[in-house]
Amino acid sequence: MPENWIAHAPFLAVLVSLAATPLILLASRRPNLREFWTLLAAAVKFGLVLSLLPAVRAGGTVEQTLLTLAPGISLGFRVDAFGLYFALIASGLWILTSFYSIGYMRGNSEEKQTRYFASFAVSLSATIGIAFAGNLLTFILFYELLTLATYPLVIHKENREAIRAGRQYLAFALSAGLLLVVGSAWIYAQTGSLEFEAGGMLSGGDHPAGMMRVVFMMFLAGVGVKSGIMPLHSWLPAAMVAPTPVSALLHAVAVVKSGVFGVIRMVGFVFGPEAMGAYGLNLVLAVFAGVTVILASLIAFQQTNLKKRLAYSTVAHLSYVALGAALLTQAGFTGAILHISAHATMKITLFFCAGAIYVHTHKSEIGELDGIGRSMPWTMGAFIIGSLGLAGLPPINGFLSKWFLLQGSLDAGLLAAMGVFLLSGLLNAAYFFPIIMRAFFRPSPAGEKPFGEASPFMVVPLCLTAFLSVALFLFPNLFVNLYDLAGLAVSGITGGEGTP
Amino acid sequence: MTGDHSVVLIPVIFFTAALLVPLCRRGSRRWPYWVALVSSLLGVAASGEALWRTLSTGEAIHYHLAGWRPPMGIELIADPLSAFFCLLITVVTVFVLWHGRSLVESETPGKAVPFYSCVMLLLGGLSGILLTGDLFNLYVFLEISSIAGYALVAIGDKRAPVASFRYLILGTIGASLYLLGVGFLFMTVGSLNMGDIASVLQTRAMSPVEISALLLIVLGIGVKMALFPLHGWLVDAYTHASSTATSLIAPIGTKVAAYVLIRALFYLFDTDLVREGIPVMNALAVMGAVGMLWGGVLAMAQTDLKRMLAFSSVGHVGYIALGIGLASPLGFIAAVLHTLNHSVMKAVLFLICGSLRQKLGDNALDSMNNSLRLRMPWTMAAFTLAAISMIGLPPTAGFFSKWYLVLGSLEQGKWHWVIVIVLSSLFSVVYFFRVLERVYLRPQEGAEEEPAPARDESRPSMLAPVLILSASLLLLGLGNVMIVNHLIRPMLPAGF
């Protein structure tokens, strides 16, 4: 029996939150029941994902083919180390985000909570689907589903700004999806297969260079939208008008991480390091990503709205992952993969903090945060940890990924990339620390009394994510063996070689 | 032998019903409806039986009317292609009629008898086109169905007669071109039976007369199919006809024309010559591609939902034409699959137009706002699904026909078609999300004062077909491989 279970677990994990959606919708009049479904689904999903861990850790994959989507291409899942890595992060943080959402949505008396929770659940299904997708078509299928499921989240407020952001998001994401489809079709026409292959389905083949470049640009644009690579990033700060748990989900767990997940899938499993290097594609990616890292940080400086600043910081950090992948070295991939989880925990902490502040005090501008650290020490303490990590300082897991990324830059002989990472760390510090300084060391505005912490539904999750950020640095294999999984994934991609 | 009669039964049922409908006007007011519905159901059964049989035996069913053998007598042929199309149009008809039960009465009061009679006539004509093995006979059926179509369009709103007249003029020109082409062929080959002609044409080089015949047939049918730039009749006709009429004509009318095109190009003439000797395939592809863009651009501009969908139909006919124009197995599959998918999608969308018109009084986009999602959540959900399928997102049906089309284009290295497909998909994103945004997000004017609108869903008889059809879009998408392998591959002409 247990083996059977495992064989079905991928699909069940995808399905669980999708199945919860109607229950959530039906319970729209009874918030407690509705939230119960959400939490139950989150827990079950995490459990299912977790159940796949032993098999994958042992170096295997769990494969499941449901039906044939198109000739030669099935709707199939293939849980490898990399996919499981991502799924663990996404489903694990979903639990925390769900708790947080309860606090946020009720504390803010948001409208349309049912739609919110339902879309949320579908998004998670799509994310896990992306993580487990065994071939490009399945990947695209869930990629598009994710686009649609997050659209209601982006336009949640339904005001002009939100709708404009939603339009932009849809336009970008759907165009990107189309490019992915076309690129995949080309690959299928060339190779007759769309199955992901560690090391790249295009590696080793003899393909026309021009075509390779065009298709690579298609894929780059395709995954570039969701991973916010400039100049395709502009939807992301615009989507900031969404409620904070959405931003947290978008920016830390689901959408953008699916984007960078896609980047690594593309680099490591579609094109493959070998072909990337042979056709000079990695340099294209590296230039785009490197420029994004620096420019986005410079723009973040100018933002006076806390969430906007976080958004631009996200844009920058997503490109860390892309740049890491573009290095094509073992350390580079390791750093990129580790940064997925590192940025997830750190940025979700920061967004949770921003949300807690907003719900509790209705402050959203950085200039208003004077002295808030004295009223909300736990929240802002977590904020410090998140900021430290994003600046790449120990002992936060952001440092660990940066360490590997720097190693990767050296291995690749790309000193410019190393410079980008180091400079970006400084820039991050330079735009995050003034916030901390204000929060703790400026006096509160005259006449303001200490107002205490936000609801525990919000404070506990954000403390937990901050704790995770530290714990995952000290013990990278804590709980779910993320580090080992990353190692497995990387040795798959690079064929177990490449370490100096 | 009895089983073979199912082939002839299909048109016979419909023609009989067309006569029966006026006869039963004396009975209950519901009788015409029931007659039409039951005949359609019988039609479904008969075509299903024919399809099953031809697929299971792997051979076409030939039926000789009155026992006269060709080339003297008229032959009806049910091969997988024609039987499949028969099944398609009858099934769509069943759903449309189911949905239209009350709508016909309310939109065109007192015209139920002519309406249902024309519907039956139309179906008879179309099924005749699909099943006949004789070119002239096809013309006859074409005219029957066209005349029924003109009449159906005319039973619409105030502007319908003008639109119908337009349709009539252009449709007649198309039919005449076709007839001219058939005449040319008869001149040189001396036969009207398709099998005969094919056996002659495919063994020798074509003369200029025959080439002219081919072009005339293609263009004549092109008019019927509303192939760009021959689509001048379509938009007004779809817009001004009654809801049920549009939802009937739009999904099946142009598709049957597409069938004729496929039949003529791939079965009648020498496929190799058609592919390489003369530019007809390329011309078709170009016309289809331009149509895709043209339809998309104009659809974005429309202020009326029905009109928007009409332009979108022009675009989607372009997909089918492009698939045919590729003249490859993948293109063929794409064309046939898209015929199926588009029929279902358009049926859903036009049926929803009907439901909306019943509630709102018209289909103007300006009158749509977010009260709709509260009043008609299920209808709107179905609309959304159909829209997504039209845009072509996986795993809905619309994605897969595009997938085959893209594969087909890439297979021949025709990148430009891929760009066109991408652009036209983007256009459809724009025009469908324009609607969805209104339906889901645009606040009602003065919404603050008024209480939230109560649930006001269409009646079950209208909702059910919509929901079933739109759900089937998912099934068609997920089951596309089965459809392609078991239905469409057997249709592939011998040349492939």
Next chain:
Amino acid sequence: MKLVGWIFLFLIFAGTVAAQYWDDPAKFPAYYFVYGLLGCLLLLFVTKVVAKKSIMRKEDYYDRS
């Protein structure tokens, strides 16, 4: 400063000179005194005369933009 102080300082100075002489007669016994005096004057010159002309600014220099 009172005379007593100066006398005390002079005694210390004399003591050091004597000790130095006793330790190593070859060395100039007040070497470090002279070095210190000159050095101190040099430092004062550099910081109070040269620097005053070049790098001394009002205290609110950085606050004025």
Next chain:
Amino acid sequence: MTVPEFSPAFWFLAGAVAMLVLPARARASAFLLFPLASLIHIWFLPTGVLQAYAYLDHELILLRVDGFSRGFGLAFSLAALVIGIFSLRVTDRLQQTAALFYAGGSIGVTFAGDFFTLLIFWEVMAVASAMIIWAGPGRAAAGAGLRYLIFHLFGGALLLAGIVLLWHGGGGLEIRRFDAAASPAVILILLGVLVNAAMPPLHAWLPDSYPKAGVTGSIFLNAFTTKVAVYVLIQCFAGWEILMWAGCFMALYAVCYAVMANDIRLILSYHIISQVGYMIAVIGVGTEFALSAASLHAYNNIIYKTLLFMGTGVVLHAVGTTRLTDLGGLARRMPLVVALYMIGAFAISGFPLFSGFVSKAMILEAMGENGGWLVHVLLLAAVGTFLSVGIKLPYYTWFYRESGLEVKPYPAHMPLAMAILAAACLAFGMVPGWLFAWAPSAVEFQPYSVYQVVEALQLPLATFVAFWFFRHKILGEPKIALDLDWFYRKSAPLWETLFITRVNRVFSATQDILDHWTEKAFAFARNPARLLREVPDRFDANLQRADLGSNVGLILVVVVLLTLLSLW
């Protein structure tokens, strides 16, 4: 006696966490427990690599004890303990937490056996110390803290880059002495460390920020950062000749600024640099004796410098200002403080019988043997030291003239803390053997030679005489001397314009262009016919319906065209 073998830094880290949860009343006293525990712990620690931690592919060495680290560890713990006593009145939770993190970071670096561990604690130090500066009063502290932090993170980035290069080069991460054949990795590490050592031109953060911290803040700051850097230099860069030159330059450079400074804490801040210059110079010598001299001088320095800063701290606490031009004549109201301060001042000036004398004598001895005339630079710096710290600062602060400032009472634990340190200064000065006991290697040295004593007496004597003659000129006006921070403080607006405002403007401009075209595209979508001819904004089906004739014509045209094309 066996002791638990973990890094004593954890005492401090645990303390920092405890500070977060303890109530205000208990915090200040509880604060003392952790340095005390660490002190005892280090005392009993055996030598060797004691705690290792397998981390990823690395073997992190959290606790490696040798003569140097034991001495530095003890000095740091002692400083933390005594400063804790001095700041018993402090109730600011953040500052207490940051202080313990800061001290913990320093101790962590001291006992780290590999560069990865070192870097972790290094950055903890940087961030925690920035917090301490921020806790200072007023807006000046905010800006200075931020500049400080960025500067240190820049140093940290250099260090990180160096360490990564080192690892990449396959050399392993163990902390070891680098030979002077420099590789890029080692140079980067050196630069990173020199930032913390405040080596000009990388020093400007120190005088910029230390005087702006709070009363206890600057005391804390003075004790750790630079000395930690000295420790790392001793471990890794001993015998690099360039350090000899750099150290001498540093000592003299900072002394000049100290003479110019008007703020007593600024004077002391520059003296930190100057004193570190002594140590670095002798590290450049690199012999076993020289390294002992450097480390012993560092221990002494931690003690007397803390004492001096406490003296100024009391002044700040009691009077509220630290500008020499505002002070004066306070001696009668705080005689004990003056006396204790002067012990520190004599110690730093290297008076016989005070601790500084012993280590300075060692430094001069080592330099004299190996550095040639460079020792005279150090002597000149010693003159400046006595001039500013030994005479100028106390004279104008406590004597000279009556300032009329109101003197608030100061708590007794402040002089108590000073007394502990003063006692240490005296003890080490009078019984050099007690000091030598802490040297990493056995020291055979007699500081009280005639030559040393003569030198140590004549120099200050001459300085005093010179000072006395110019005493009315030296005080000067309340002005500041520009230092190298001018370059980044004055150019900051330029960088901001160039890289932030401009970049953002370009970005918003592109966004505007994009929006403009989107708008155009939407207008086009509303009515595509607008491209061709003058028509209304919105599509009008009736206006734009082609007439029947055109449609028919079109069909015929297509027929003819295609036929022609085919039959060609």
